[in-house]
Amino acid sequence: MRLAAIDIGTNSVHMIVVRVRPDFSFEVVDREKEMVRLGAGGLDGKRLTPESMTAALQALSKFQRLATSHQVDEILAVATSATREAENGGAFLKAIERKTGIRARLITGTEEARLIHLAAVYGVDTPKPAVVIDIGGGSVEITRGTGREIEFARSFKMGVIRLTERYADSDPIASRDERKMVAFISEQADRYLETIVAAGYDRVIGTSGTILSLGTVATAVDRGIAPTEVRNLRVPAKSLRKLRKAVVDMTLEQRMHLPGQDPRRADLMVAGAILLDTILRRLGADEITLCDLALREGVLLDYIHGHRKHIARVDRYPDVRRRSVIELAERCSWEAEHSRQVAALALTMFDFTKRIHGLSDREREWLEYAGFLHDIGNHISYEKHHRHSHYLIKNGDLRGFEPDEIEIMALVTRYHRRATPKDDHPGQEDLSKPLRRTVEILSALLRLAETLDRSRHGVVRGIEMRERLGEIRIKVQAVGDAELEVWAAHKQAKALEEALGRRIRIEKAPYRKGLKAVNTELTRQKLPRNPRRIR
Template sequence: MRLAAIDIGTNSIHMIVVQVKPDLSFEVVDREKEMVRLGAGGLEGGRLADGTQSAALDALQRFRQLAESRQVDEIVAAATSAVREAQNGGEFLAQVVQRTGIRVRVISGVEEARLVHLAAVYAVEAATGTTVVIDIGGGSMEMTLGTAEEVHIARSFPLGVIRLTERFGSGDPLPRSAERRLVKHIRQEAGAFLQQVRSSGFDRVITTSGTSLSLGQVALSGRRLFDSDRIHHSRLPAAALHRVRKQVVGLDMQRRLRLPGLDSRRADLVVSGAVLLDTVVGLLGAEEIILCDLALREGLVLDYIRRNGAQIARADRYPDIRRRSVVELGERCRWYPDHSRQVARLALSLFDQTRGLHGLGPREREWVEFAGLLHDVGGHISYIAHDEHSYYLIRNGGLRGFEPEEVEAIALMARYHRRGRPKKSHPAFAALRRPARQAVRAGAAMLRMAESLDRSHGQLLERIELQEDRDRFRLLLHARAPAELEAWAARRQSEAMEKLLGKPLTIESADAPYAQHPDHPAPLPGSPVRRRGRGRVREEHATRPAGQVARGRRPPADRD
């Protein structure tokens, strides 16, 4: 299965595309990032600016295009403090849906902390011991204490680098008085929690986010053999972090831009970020931190995998998103899979053996199969009128990969599988284009017959064989056990199929006759069939073999 995860943060928007493996691990196959600073000026009850909203929407539109080009099966997206706190956050999310079709979940700070913890302990393989995870974003800082299996404590603090820079970082370089006020503010917000974590004890501290990685790049860039592209899992001593803090606080913007390893896009935020991270690490009493380049987006992936293991296994089994979507709808509606597959199989057999009559192609063949798989999902609501319930559920069941007309055609085939027949007086049927209406007529007839041929839900028929005589068709049932109930039900429901065939239809066992059409008893095998043509009666023994139904004829005209 291929999955895209999008993190709409206060400072930047990230997306990763991953391939989920059968063992439920994952591999990143693509990634993209845009630093749009969505939360600038919008924190603490402000409004998201029009310019940053527009930039964010453009970025998300590009991300959607990239995800589609990578053929992802699912997009999961989450927004954090900027959208959560802004007065117009809901309006922004409505625009996201309208422009991109992406539905974004606004998550709480505690949920954000939990998801980041999942990613961090996965990234560094912290299988044993207790881990502190620190994630510094633009609007908030999240912290957790926990193990690889569970989070014991999770907190979110309004200590993001954009928020702190807007409040304390007006000077360039930062005045000592502003730095002291910033440290005091951090202690007031998070000091008690940090003391609690320190008292509890821990084995390691992992830091995520661009702020931590930028500070790590600056601190480690002077080392021999240091590769800035391989900073993940690097260990940064607390003393080295403190030196970087002192360094960046004392520099103005122009000199910070010349620091080796510093991302120029973070040069204005790195000062408050350095003071924040150094203060937090100092209050924890940690000797070092482990740098991690996995964060919320990877946490979204891991959380999705944990909650959707069965769906991921289904994606491996059904790589075609259309077929997988049909199976998922059936499972959500507690379908009868064996019966549904038998009906679909028999309907396809009828489709293939009557190609010369209906003239339909592979696209319509697939509609018939999917309608067969879903024809009984309405029973999830009630057996009474379940054909009508099936229509509603298929039409509104969120089938993916289908055009609207295809969904309507499949739903209508299921609607007519039991009673009624397609009529142009039915608005939904009349709204279809003529080719789709003809497909629904033919498909509904096949589906009704196929449903009858598994009346017992016992999957007794191994195959069916349609043969054409001069004045009728014979449907031979090859069964693994007596199938009198199926033959009886098929005879009762033969009218629609006879209209498609243009002749009467008899139902027979491949070995001995079952119930026949009341007006047209079938001849014994080998006996002459009386045919009338050109004013005389002829006797013939010839029977057209199965699969060779006369070609060139078409279904009845679309008159209703």
């Protein structure tokens, strides 16, 4: 299964595309980011600006196209502080869905903290309790916990864009504004940080762009060269303190030329350095371990943990049409072995009679899926279950099918017992004459196939068919007693006789080794994802 996770942040928009492995870990296929400054001027309940929303929408449109090119099965998108606080945040989320088709989920600060913690402890193995710090544009998330349990999780409204707009309006920052910033940080977080210190921790982990950038620059200043890999890079707290003391006296132009610096982050660097140094001081930390996994990876890990069964199903049935049929069948507590047996028998007869009915692989696929779903109406009641099956298929949220295809499969199941198709029946009357003919043939095949597993014991292991002089002879190869199947087949053969214009004779014969057995495994036909419209 392939997934894309998008983090619509205050400062930037990130996407990661991954392939989920069989062991439910993941490997990165692609990643992309855009610095959009969505929160610029839009924090503290203000409105997101038209310029920032346009930049974000353009980035998300590009991300959507990239995800589509990778054929992802799901796009998981979350929006954080800027959207959460903005007066027009809801309208922005609607614009995202309208323009890109991406449904972004607005998450709380606490949920954001939890997801970031999941990613950090996944990337940095820490069996003992760790503190995770994530500095974003609008908020800061601080957690304490292990890979199994999160004890404390809080989000604070003191991200770098927010602090810069409030306190860093001069270049370099004035000393009094630096003191005001530190006082604000202490007022917001000191009590919470004291609780963490009292509980104890093994290490501090830092995630996301601001901390990674500060750690990279601090290391480059110390070593004379920027690190090539940041995950698990340990940065001494004293190096970050030294960097803070240096950057508060620098102009923007000077900060842009620091070794290892991303020039796009230089304007927010002062607030980030003051904020990180203040938090580490309050924690009494000697160092911080960097981790390049953050919210988007946490979103992926959380999804994978909660959807293992679905992921396994996607890997087994990569075609969305087949998968949605199986999901509907499972929701309706289908009799899997019986349904597969009936579908396989129906397909065997379809293939043998193809020269007569002239239908294609498209119709064959409809027959197979109708075979899987023909008895799901039992989920409601056995009485009139063929009608219930018809209703459930039409209203079962089958993905990848056109409305006419769903109607045909529903009608085929509707006519697998009791009445045969009539042109004036609901659903039938809306179909073209060729499609009404298709329903007649497929339902007749399904009706006969159903009788050949009448006992639901799978005694029919193969069928041998021959046509001669206007008659089709079906030899039922069975193990054990198949009298019930042959008797039921004789009773229901008339529908197929009328559909094909041939007499049907059914005989029972012992199963012979070497005869091609009925294949009840689900085949994986490669069919077009967007089939042409049927006429």
